[in-house]
Each structure stands twice: as structure tokens, then as C-alpha cells.
Amino acid sequence: MAGQDGVIILGQALQAGMSESAVRRRVASGEWRRLTTGVYLRADRQHTAAVRLRAAVYGAGSEAVAYGPSAAWWHDLIDRPPTRCHVTIPERRTVRARDGVRVRRRDLNPADMLIRKSLPCTALELTVLEAAVDMRDGSVMMDRALQRRTTLAALQAAHERNLGRRGSTAAAALLRSAGEGGASEAERMLHRLLRRVGIAGWRPHVRSCGYEIDVAFTRARLAIEVDGWAWHRDVERFNHDLERQNVLVNAGWHMLRFSWHQLRHDPNRVLGQILAALG
Structure with missing residues (x-):
């Protein structure tokens, strides 16, 4: 129970040598609280988000696993638990x-399931793929995972094991963009955004001070740089970008930077910052 946020299931209690009558006595005395059928919580433990997820998965029976945003939170890929618990059970069960x-x-491939902190959940790679298409900022979560936790090849392998699942097409598009780095597509998104709202006076790929500016408003001296997926940027590229930005700022350019993720998920905020700079 100490390793499971104070939660225990009936089968674990019986394996530890308790009888069903002993379990009932603990519930009757208030020492344990019943969360759902066969799942109990010590009375001195709080009913946290972790407890809710354990109750949902344990209560769904054998072979149940957390998936999607719930698994992403359990893998520490996102900071906040989702409002609902997401649980997968085998096809044959209800x-x-x-x-x-x-x-x-x-039915999940065994390679796509594991136990983390005593809770069955989808493995990291499938979790990233499924959560990314369900979350508003899922591409940011995938980018962070690629920086520290997994590889594009591992994500691609998990995707191919699960072709045809709900969200498979959207995940394939994210993987394609991640593999290409995203910078070129981000530039195209910025061009479409500017044209859609009728903002004129800009040109792509303007050279100044020996550097190329992705999008430049030359009369306003506004330079806009577009970044792709962060996991593609190595130290050399990062240092080069810093040097270029400093040179352009010293030459009188006002610099704005936007990422692929911002342009895809928050274009109105991008547009507002551009208009503020032009104003």
C-alpha cells in the first residue's frame, strides 16, 4: 500500500495472507475505504489524482492499463493529470x-505495455503518440520527449505496430513533421497566416549583415525567425542562432521568434505579437 499511494486490491491482500473477512473488518472499522469493487484505500491517505487513476485501472480488472493523457501524466510527460482517467481493457471484455x-x-501489443510505479500503463512511445493527438499542445510534449526520453525511430516503430488505431493519421503527420525538423513547414504556416489576414510589406529570405532573415518587414526593421522542432537543434546551431540574433539587433532590427508549435497551436497569439511589433 505504501508503494501504491495507499491503494490495495483484494487479490493483493489475499496474496499477502489476509482473508476476505479480515478485509471486510478493516472496511467496517473505517481503517480502509472502498473505492470500487475490490479496490481499497487506507483511511489516512488522501484521495489524490494518483489514487483516482489507480482505482480506475485496478477496478477495470486484469490486463487493464492507463493510456493517452493519463499515461502521459504517469510517465511525467505532462505536469497536470487529465480531468478524466483513460483506461484500456482487452477487446473481449466489458x-x-x-x-x-x-x-x-x-488489444495491445505486449511491447506497448509496462508497469510504472506499480501501475500498468502504455509504454512511453505509444503514450507519446496517443497523447499527442488528443492534447492541444501534444506536439510540444512529443518534442520534449524526443529531446530527453526517446528517439524518432522508437516512436516510428510503435506507430507501425499500431497502424489503423484512432488518431493514427494525425500521429503519422506529426512524425513526418518531426522527422523533417519542421522549420520549412513553420515558415509556410507563417506565410499563410500573414496572407490570410492581409498583412503586407513583408518578404521571405531577406539577407542582412551576412545573415538570412526568414521573414522581414524591411521598412519597419522587423525580423521574424521561425524555429522547427527543438530536438533538431544542436549546440552549434543554437550558438549560431544566438550570434545572428545579436548582430541583427545591433544593426537595428527588432527580432521576433516563433516555433512550429506556436504557429500550429496558437496562431492568433503569434499574429498579435507581430501586429504589436509593427504598431
Whole structure:
């Protein structure tokens, strides 16, 4: 129980040598609280998000695993738990619907499941793919995972093991963009945004001080640089970008920088910052 946020299932209690009557006595005395059928919480432990997720997964029976945003939170890929618990059960089984729990029926490859902190959940790579297409800023989460936790090849392998799943097409597009680095597509997104709202006076790929500016408003001396996926940027590229920015600022350019993720998920904010700079 100490290793499971104060939660225990009936089968674990029986394996530890307790009897069903001993479990019932603990519930009757208030020492344990019943969360759902066969799942209990020590009365001195708080009903946290971790407890809710454990109850959802343990309560769904054998072979149930956390997936999607719930698994992403469990893998420490995102900071906040989702409002609902996401649980996968085998195709052949059904479970009774519960408030706050989203259940899907799907048979998973054993390579895509693991136990983390005593909780069955989807493996890191499948978690990244599935959560990325369900979350508003999922591409940012995938980018961070590629920087520190996994590789593009591992993500691609997990994707190919699960072709045809819900969100597979969107995940394939994200993987394609990640593999290409995203900078070229980000530039195209910026061009489309500027044209869509009718902002004129800009040109792409303007040279100044020996450097190329991605998009330049020459009369306003506004230079806009566009970045792709962060995991593609090595130290040499990072230092080069810093030097270029300092030279251009000293030459009188006002610099703005936007990422692929900002242009895809928050174009209105990008547009607002550009208009503020032009104003």
C-alpha cells in the first residue's frame, strides 16, 4: 500500500495472507475505504489524482492499463493529470461505466505495455503518440520527449505496430513533421497566416549583415525567425542562432521568434505579437 499511494486490491491482500473477512473488518472499522469493487484505500491517505487513476485501472480488472493523457501524466510527460482517467481493457471484455473514467476496448501489443510505479500503463512511445493527438499542445510534449526520453525511430516503430488505431493519421503527420525538423513547414504556416489576414510589406529570405532573415518587414526593421522542432537543434546551431540574433539587433532590427508549435497551436497569439511589433 505504501508503494501504491495507499491503494490495495483484494487479490493483493489475499496474496499477502489476509482473508476476505479480515478485509471486510478493516472496511467496517473505517481503517480502509472502498473505492470500487475490490479496490481499497487506507483511511489516512488522501484521495489524490494518483489514487483516482489507480482505482480506475485496478477496478477495470486484469490486463487493464492507463493510456493517452493519463499515461502521459504517469510517465511525467505532462505536469497536470487529465480531468478524466483513460483506461484500456482487452477487446473481449466489458466493464461497467464509471463517472470520470473513459474506457476503450483494444488489444495491445505486449511491447506497448509496462508497469510504472506499480501501475500498468502504455509504454512511453505509444503514450507519446496517443497523447499527442488528443492534447492541444501534444506536439510540444512529443518534442520534449524526443529531446530527453526517446528517439524518432522508437516512436516510428510503435506507430507501425499500431497502424489503423484512432488518431493514427494525425500521429503519422506529426512524425513526418518531426522527422523533417519542421522549420520549412513553420515558415509556410507563417506565410499563410500573414496572407490570410492581409498583412503586407513583408518578404521571405531577406539577407542582412551576412545573415538570412526568414521573414522581414524591411521598412519597419522587423525580423521574424521561425524555429522547427527543438530536438533538431544542436549546440552549434543554437550558438549560431544566438550570434545572428545579436548582430541583427545591433544593426537595428527588432527580432521576433516563433516555433512550429506556436504557429500550429496558437496562431492568433503569434499574429498579435507581430501586429504589436509593427504598431
